[in-house]
Amino acid sequence: MAAVDDLKFEEFGDSANLLPASQDDIAVTIEEPSLNPPAPRGLPRGLRREEDEELLGNSDSDKTELLAAQKRSSPFWTFEYYQTFFDVDTCQVFDRIKGSVLPVPGRNFVRLYIRSNPDLYGPFWICATLVFAIAISGNLSNFFIHLGDKTFHYVPEFRKVSIAATAIYAYAWLVPLGLWGFLLWRNGKVMSIVSYSFLEIVCVYGYSLFIYIPTAILWIIPQKAVRWILVMVALGLSGSVLVMTFWPAVRDDNRRIAIATMVTIILLHTLLSVGCLAYFFDAPELDYPSTITPAPTHQYTTRVVSAGH
Structure with missing residues (x-):
């Protein structure tokens, strides 16, 4: 029994002797962080590289969760598949609209607002609102320009709605499709x-086009100088969102290809804004044949004369 007690006492003594050793270990681990501070001094480049990767979109965790977890549950031909793309609240839409109207230099629009939950709700309704804003404002502008002209008979031109819808939705879907395919192709090289x-x-x-909704309403002002100032402001704000978003993705490519890509993006964006202003607002004379009703007196007189003969 004594021997057994001695053994127990020795085990207890060993466990008691471990305490100071563990204290020494703790002291060593406390001193270890003091060895690490010099390392962060040499990490600004690494931290900057991590931020660049976020700007470029290398952190695909949120995207994979959205596209993998939710889309596996339902096939793409079902309504539930597309319902996930409209799962966004008002605060998120408002923040994304605010970010597109007031871009901050050095901030990536995708990383800050889109990547956590990309949606189609905002782009769809922004494009739809812009279509009606341009069509209605174009008709009102044409009406106010000829207000007081007795020879002018106003007829609403509903074809402007279809023309505006074709131009805006084609730009908002076909251009992103082409850019997406181009980035995939360059990613392989x-x-x-x-x-x-x-x-x-x-x-x-889609969100970059929001600034054109109030701009289209202000285009009703019958002053060409004011209209062109408004379109330049809107073009600068929305174009800066596109540049700050896509330049980090292509800047590591060949210099000429990267610059050509950004120039193409800006040119297409400029073509849309200037084309809408020039066609719907600054060229009302193109609509004269459809808005002025010709007087039928000449035809009627000709028929009477022929009947007399």
Whole structure:
């Protein structure tokens, strides 16, 4: 029994002797962080690289969760598949609209607003609102310009709605589709290029068009100088969103290809805004044949004369 007690006492003594050793270990681990501070001094480049990867879209965790977890539950031909793309609240839509109207230099629109939950709700309704804003404002502008002209008979031109819808929705969907395919193609040639998803690119283009809704309403002002100033302001704000979003994705590519890509993006965006202003507002004379009702007196007189003969 004594021997057994001795053994127990020795085990207890060993466990008691471990306490100071563990204290020494704790002291060593406390001193270890003091060895690490020099390392962060050499990490600004690494931290900047991590931020660049976020700007380029290398952190695909949120995207994979959205596209993998939710889309596996339902096939793409079902309504539930597309319902996930409209699962967004008012605060998120408002923040994305605010970010597109007031872009901050150095801030990536996708990383800050879109990547957590890309949606189609905002782009769809922004494009629909812009279509009616341009069509209605174009008709009102044509009416106010000829107000007081007795030879002018106003007829609402509903074809402007279809023309505006074709131009805006084609731009908001076909251009992102082409850009998405181009980034995928360049990603296969240059490993540092990371493509955004098609849904993310559609979100960027859709929300970037919001600034043109109040601009189209103000285009009713019958002053060409004011209209062109408004379109330049809107073009600068929305174009800066596109540049700050897509330049980090292509800047590691060949210099000429990267610059040509950004120039193409800006040219297409400029063509849309200037084309809408020139066609719907600054060229009302193109609509004269459909808005002025010709007097039928000449035809009637000719028929009377022929009947007399």
